[in-house]
Amino acid sequence: MKHPLTNSNGARPRATLALQDGTLFEGTAIGAAGQTSGEIVFNTSMTGYQEILTDPSYTRQIVTLTYPHIGNTGINPEDGESARVQAAGLIIRDLPLLASNFRSTQSLSDYLAQQGVVAIADIDTRKLTRLLREKGAQNGAIVVGGEPGQALALARAFPGLEGMDLARVASTQTAYEWTEGPWQLGAGFAPAPAPHLHVVAFDYGVKNNILRMLAGRGCRVTVLPAQAGAQEALALAPDGIFLSNGPGDPQACDYAIEAARTLIDSGTPVFGICLGHQIMALASGARTVKMKFGHRGANHPVQDLATGKVAITSQNHGFAVDAATLPANCRVTHVSLFDGTLQGFERTDRPAFCFQGHPEASPGPHDLAGLFDKFVTMMESRNHA
């Protein structure tokens, strides 16, 4: 299919990327026409652009990928972490002329155009990433065609993510049941095994594979909207509560912090990931801070303090829990070996624990699948007590 933005000469239109500090980059439009603005964030993963684009935690963020060739394996119907692109835009170095993979059904460029997502290629992403690392998070904008001044004005008009409550925007608005298990080569998505546990998952912008990992371990999963109250969840008499990942500033999610406090105090096992981890910290009395440039990638080393073992984890967060503010009833379990950031803690007075990083869709030897097993064991042992 000829890309809708390709003109009769086969050339794609020019596009401008502007950062709030005034830096301008000229490139080529590879997605939808129009313009977009958001916080510019870099991700160092070498694979997984489809999972990244569809991760709801990237709401109102424009992602730049440090790996230079993006689009090589096209887009397939199975790897989305949600039903659509959630990132506000994409910035890459090079879009390959051909996409090839046995599962690919569409090119990245056609997918972006179809999804109405503005994206830009031929950008010096090394320069851009160095700039973000040195100066810290920046707001920015991409404008297809148009004047550079227009992109700059748009970048500067973006209010920034601090204080922004996006969990209720990214969340489902109605409760639903999740039954699909994890994907396997040759078998596709397995129907989940017969459930022996019931988990209520709060959806702040959940990734599908997290729900699959719960279903694959024998959990019936009832997904509730972000703003559901603690009593609504407890009325379902769940064996455990899951607090999901999600976009925006955790401190802005007062309804979720309030609900988490009651849920943890109820004594029901609680497990949180990423935004869920930050909300558990806030509900426990700790504080969160905006990081200089965040952690986004697939190879972030995280140490389990109990065993000394290091897991190579997927990360996508721009806020972090300030370890110094954790109260005495919280014990740090994991720290980042990249910069010492708190990466996981547990409550010593309640069956509740959480983790800042994300599990991999395709579990390897160093992933976080063990945390899901821990949650299942916690629920089982409580039921047998």
Ligand SMILES: NC(=O)CC[C@H](N)C(=O)O
């Ligand atoms: N992946 C997530 O859940 C991100 C949490 C939060 N929005 C942050 O940026 O830190």
